[in-house]
Amino acid sequence: MGRTSETPRRRESDRPPSKGTSGQNGRASGSMDPQIELRRKHPSLDSSSPASQTGRLMGRDDFSLDEKPPLTPTGPSTDTSFFDLPRQDRRNFLLLVLLYFLQGIPMGLAGGSVPFLLKAHLSYGQIGVFSLASYPYSLKLLWSPIVDAVWSPTLGRRKSWILPIQTCSGLGMIYLGGRIKDMMVSAGASDGSGVWSFTGWWFFLVFLCATQDIAVDGWALTLLSLPNLSYASTAQTVGLTAGHFLSYTVFLAFNSPDFANRWFRSTPSEVGVMTLGAYLTFWGWFYLIVTLGLAMLKREEKTKEKDSIMEVYRSMVGILKLKNIQSIIIVHLIAKIGFQANDGVTNLKLLDKGFSQQDLALTVLIDFPFEISLGYYAGRWSTAYPAMHIWCWAFIGRLVAAVLAQGVVMIFPKDGVQTWYLLTVIASHIFSTFTNTVMFVAISAFHAKISDPLIGGTYMTLLATVSNLGGTFPRYFILKLVDYFTVATCHPPSSPPKDLRGDLVTSTFSCALEAQKHICLDGGGTCDISRDGYYITNVVCVIIGVVTFWTYIRPTAMKLQALPLRAWRLVDPDTE
Numbered sequence: 122m123g124r125t126s127e128t129p130r131r132r133e134s135d136r137p138p139s140k141g142t143s144g145q146n147g148r149a150s151g152s153m154d155p156q157i158e159l160r161r162k163h164p165s166l167d168s169s170s171p172a173s174q175t176g177r178l179m180g181r182d183d184f185s186l187d188e189k190p191p192l193t194p195t196g197p198s199t200d201t202s203f204f205d206l207p208r209q210d211r212r213n214f215l216l217l218v219l220l221y222f223l224q225g226i227p228m229g230l231a232g233g234s235v236p237f238l239l240k241a242h243l244s245y246g247q248i249g250v251f252s253l254a255s256y257p258y259s260l261k262l263l264w265s266p267i268v269d270a271v272w273s274p275t276l277g278r279r280k281s282w283i284l285p286i287q288t289c290s291g292l293g294m295i296y297l298g299g300r301i302k303d304m305m306v307s308a309g310a311s312d313g314s315g316v317w318s319f320t321g322w323w324f325f326l327v328f329l330c331a332t333q334d335i336a337v338d339g340w341a342l343t344l345l346s347l348p349n350l351s352y353a354s355t356a357q358t359v360g361l362t363a364g365h366f367l368s369y370t371v372f373l374a375f376n377s378p379d380f381a382n383r384w385f386r387s388t389p390s391e392v393g394v395m396t397l398g399a400y401l402t403f404w405g406w407f408y409l410i411v412t413l414g415l416a417m418l419k420r421e422e423k424t425k426e427k428d429s430i431m432e433v434y435r436s437m438v439g440i441l442k443l444k445n446i447q448s449i450i451i452v453h454l455i456a457k458i459g460f461q462a463n464d465g466v467t468n469l470k471l472l473d474k475g476f477s478q479q480d481l482a483l484t485v486l487i488d489f490p491f492e493i494s495l496g497y498y499a500g501r502w503s504t505a506y507p508a509m510h511i512w513c514w515a516f517i518g519r520l521v522a523a524v525l526a527q528g529v530v531m532i533f534p535k536d537g538v539q540t541w542y543l544l545t546v547i548a549s550h551i552f553s554t555f556t557n558t559v560m561f562v563a564i565s566a567f568h569a570k571i572s573d574p575l576i577g578g579t580y581m582t583l584l585a586t587v588s589n590l591g592g593t594f595p596r597y598f599i600l601k602l603v604d605y606f607t608v609a610t611c612h613p614p615s616s617p618p619k620d621l622r623g624d625l626v627t628s629t630f631s632c633a634l635e636a637q638k639h640i641c642l643d644g645g646g647t648c649d650i651s652r653d654g655y656y657i658t659n660v661v662c663v664i665i666g667v668v669t670f671w672t673y674i675r676p677t678a679m680k681l682q683a684l685p686l687r688a689w690r691l692v693d694p695d696t697e
Contacts, residue, residue: 206349213344216419217356218363220337223287223411224330225364226404227294230397231255231323233369234376237478238397240469242309244634245607245654247316248469249600251308252593254323257331259589262582266433268335277421279340284416286333291408293326298402305397309636343422366489372400374482383479439691440583445684448677449584453591456516456674459666461599462659463523463553464592467530470655471546474533480543488550495558502559508570509682512563513675518556520666525549527659564588567682571689599658606654607633611641618645 203211231254239248272281297304308319341353374380375395382389440446457464468481502511529549534542568588572580611632617625623643632641632648641648 203352206352207346210345210349210352214352214356217337217341217344217353218360219411220283220333221357221360222364223290223360223404223408224334224337225361225366226368227290227326227330228258228361229365229368230372230401231327233365234372234397235323237373237469237472237481238376239305239308240472240635242305242635243316244604244636245466245469246601246604247309247635249465249597250316251320251323252465252596252600254320254327255593257324257328258334259586259593261331261335262437262586264332265335265582266430268332269339269433270430274423277423279336280415280419280421282336283333283340284412286329286336287408287412287415290326290329290333291405291412293322293329294401294405294408296405297322297326298398298400298405301398301401302396340421368400370482370485370489372397373478373485376400377478377482379477380479380482436691437583440580443689443691445681445688446583449681450587452674452677452681453584453587454594455591455669457592458595458669459516459662460519460523461592461595462603462655462662463526465596465599466603466655466658467526470530471533474530476533476538476546480538480546484543484547484550487547488554491551492554492558495555502563507682508563508567509678512560512567513670513678515556515559515563516666516670516674519553519560520663520670522549522553522556523659523663523666526553527656530655571686573690599662602658602661603654604633606652606657607650608652608654609633609638609648609650611637611646611648614645614647621645 203214206214236248236251239251243251268282272278276284304315304319304322307315309315338353338357341356342350345353372395376393376397378389378391378393381392381394385394441450472478472481526549529545532542532545565585568580568584572584609632611626611630613626613628621644623640626641626644626646630637630641632638632646633654638648
């Protein structure tokens with residue numbers, strides 16, 4: 122979780138690394154879900170030093186020397202089922218699931234549904250601008266120490282942030298819900314210049330979710346008892362996955378007019394059962410209701426702990442000075458370039474070809490259980506074999522998945538989607554999901570292994586942030602390249618059609634961008650694509666992936682895997 126694997130949210134001595142089990146609970150998405158690697162695992166506290174556990178217990182409001190202290194657990198109780206948990210832990214677990222679920226709602230929209238809905242208004246390059254809205258989750262390391270250090274004793278350490286953040290999120294979603302339809306149209310107006318203000322609103326909403334995530338991750342460490350702290354990871358996985366699934370898969374299905382007309386209506390309509398505006402408004406009010414209930418009904422335990430902001434930042438600087446860390450940072454920043462076109466463009470291109478929103482939702486729905494179950498096996502493999510070896514094999518598989526995905530797009534049937542083609546798309550996505558999941562789980566296990574137990578939270582946070590950034594920063598440029606390489610010409614009609622929806626096209630012009638394409642089609646013209654930028658961009662990405670893998674990434678990964686653990690420490694224990 123962010124507090125112990127992506128964001129420094131405890132004093133450094135309190136944060137050990139995880140045990141490499143992130144594959145069992147982690148969520149990874151194939152090309153269907155660009156937000157996959159924003160999921161983190163919550164390292165257990167089974168390797169905490171006695172001093173750190175003592176400090177944590179003495180900082181609790183209920184600490185007393187009048188009674189015998191409870192025995193310090195040697196590790197999380199992995200065999201305890203949910204119904205065997207103490208009543209208080211069960212209630213707090215459900216609270217954590219609810220809070221993580223709320224985070225998943227806007228994240229599923231920003232990273233899943235909205236880019237697909239924008240395709241009718243924006244070009245690929247302009248959708249690349251919108252992808253910048255997901256950056257706060259990759260950069261929250263920069264302000265997470267502030268969330269830990271600044272709080273009101275009256276409200277509580279975590280509620281001081283959760284209550285106002287959720288209130289702002291709810292109000293923001295209600296505001297967007299009432300204006301989202303016009304904002305999406307405006308985003309594509311004036312050659313897409315309006316996309317920047319539209320992206321700004323979603324950037325702000327994702328920033329609020331990322332900040333809430335910091336506070337909730339921190340609260341999880343005190344809401345659950347030490348023997349059952351591993352359930353915090355489960356709460357995050359269940360909550361985020363459910364929220365993302367609802368806002369992506371379920372919403373896309375119910376937003377599809379074809380899906381609604383087929384299953385829910387006797388009289389066809391041009392709109393789905395659920396609109397984006399209504400969906401945002403509903404969850405905005407739900408946010409406010411939950412926040413009010415949290416303020417009135419949940420009391421946060423007081424604490425005397427105080428974190429030093431500068432201490433955390435000094436630890437991060439010290440980690441960055443390690444040469445091995447510098448090597449793995451370079452690997453993370455270039456490793457995902459090879460599959461960026463597949464992850465960010467393939468599904469949009471399928472929609473361009475005529476793949477319906479209903480079929481897309483069905484594909485994600487079928488892909489979802491595979492995504493969860495394959496994560497379990499990926500976790501087992503990462504435990505049985507060297508993590509970076511598994512990661513390298515999955516890297517090759519992911520490059521193959523990018524090539525196969527392009528082939529699937531190229532064989533799109535001219536007479537529309539048929540059963541065989543739908544099954545081909547589903548199989549392609551499952552394979553992409555499999556390789557993506559294995560890569561994510563393997564690198565998470567490696568991060569957990571090399572992190573210094575004395576500063577485990579900061580270490581894991583830094584590595585996860587760089588890994589996330591490697592998947593987000595190329596997306597903008599890749600989508601821009603698709604537009605740059607695309608060549609399309611609008612040809613005027615031989616005779617004026619009767620159903621014109623715009624000014625009649627009388628001369629040829631470029632229709633490579635979405636706005637120009639709409640002008641062409643509305644004016645009765647025909648937009649002929651002579652060069653598809655997606656194919657060129659994907660091939661370039663795969664070539665870059667192959668070259669960088671064999672010349673730098675694989676040799677470096679094997680070298681890093683062979684290093685002893687002391688090579689990753691700020692201070693060599695042997696010299697102490």
